[in-house]
Amino acid sequence: MSSLPAGISHDALADLLLALADDELVLGYWDSEWTGIAPLLEEDVAMSSMAQDEIGHALAYYSLLAPHSGIDPDAYAFGRTPPEYRFARLLGHARTDWGFTIARRYLYETADAVRLESLSRSAWPELAGLTAKMRREEAYHLLHLETWFTTFMSAAPSAAERFRANLAQLWPDALDLFAPLPGEDELLRCGILPEPMSTLGARWEATVRPRLEAASVAVPLNSATLPPRSGGQHPDFSWLWNEMTMVYRLELGAVW
């Protein structure tokens, strides 16, 4: 029997779970593109593991929503049009080069760690349990990304500069991970979301911004000009969407 707190609407629940799931899904897809062509064979295997973890997490979030919506996890992953996805703008960009991939992942992993820590205290036991389990996996991702961060920052000036530029470029889009959710008041009232997104965002910024500034990254001032969580409208994503739904769309209703 579901132990979902009373008084929560399906829409509010979907606002949270689809944001979480879509972030993981799309990041996992972009990064799985490195499989077979990463800079080093050892890193190829590592990046593929992380991509698989994210897709597994997306599946877990969709599965948490499925009994309440009657929508199959695959229908969430492949059956929506691009603007219907709810991932943050940070995840809309193509994988680009290795520096860009690592910069995005560094921002994402540090933000996700803050988000997961908070969600592991959710009043909804299923979500608290799931996110606590994910934290154990994500701890390894974070370690891996910290190593890359240090490696790039201590590299020759041309490589370090390139990485700094990637971080500065992505910073405004990373803030979108903590954009307020439409159903946030309801989620907070039921305790599914233990703290407002803005509190989590401020917590993340308080640790990451000084770290970036100490590494001479020109972190821009915050300015939200685009609609929140509109990653699905990024032109790069329409290419990915065509790829990822290509076989799924061949014959609707077919079992694969």
Added chain:
Amino acid sequence: MSVATTNHADAERRAAFFAHVAAGGKVEATDWMPDDYRTAVLRFVEMHANSELMGVLPEREWLLRAPTLKRKLALTSKVQDEVGHAQILYRVAEDLGKSREAMLDDLMHGRTKFHNVFHYPTRSWADVGVIAWLIDAAAIVAQQALRESSYAPYARAMKRICWEESVHILHGRDVLLTMVNGTAAQREMVQEALNRWWGPLMQMHGPPSDPAKDRDLQWKIKSKHNEELRQEFLGVYVPRIWEIGLTIPDPNLRYDEETQRWRYTEPDWAELRHVVTGHGPMSQARLDFRLLNHAETAWVRDVVLGNGRQAA
């Protein structure tokens, strides 16, 4: 010591080495070995490593297109395994005296070879199933025999690789089984893929060769000859292919009770030679793709490994 004495001592050492190998003895990376044995093992393992690495590319084309989340996870994990196998095998080869960067350079410039099947294009999701089920099965028949290789580091690597490959075969069979139990269009897709891959599959183990003239066999780098491997593959997989309702595109294929051997239409050996020498339909495109990605990520290897060190 005179030259004659040295030559005599070398010949004795060489004879003792091959007697050891012939008696089923194993050779470790740190053991003394004749140069021609070292070269033969290196060539064999390098070609195997190249094949694992190039084998990633046809399946990689479907990594973003898997039609369900579970298939996406299974395929990503399978392709990751192949990259891992390439890494393990390049390390085995590196111990024999050739750097990883030199091996990749030779591969990307067409100076060394990789398996024929990875020179062909993929056309549909059914190819993912055929590759994982039948191509991996044909490969595993050969690889299982390599667990007995006289070169011990290679034999040990093959034990792990074979275990992982056996999981891939289950994944591939499940992909195809789901499709043949699906719609008419899905069944057609599977049959079309089998029709396309059957020729390259039959060529994969190479033309029948004279075991007495095969040095890799004499030195026990490998333990089974080409036709033996093909017969073994046909014996296990033809009934399984028939069992799921597919037609094998060879009217002459049958089991001859009298000779206890499979009879089949002679595979196109000219095509095999043409393809493995870099003239297959996708040979150049796949090498160019690898070359391009290698060049684009060179700056990262410089960061991690430093300019003067071995990279890849």
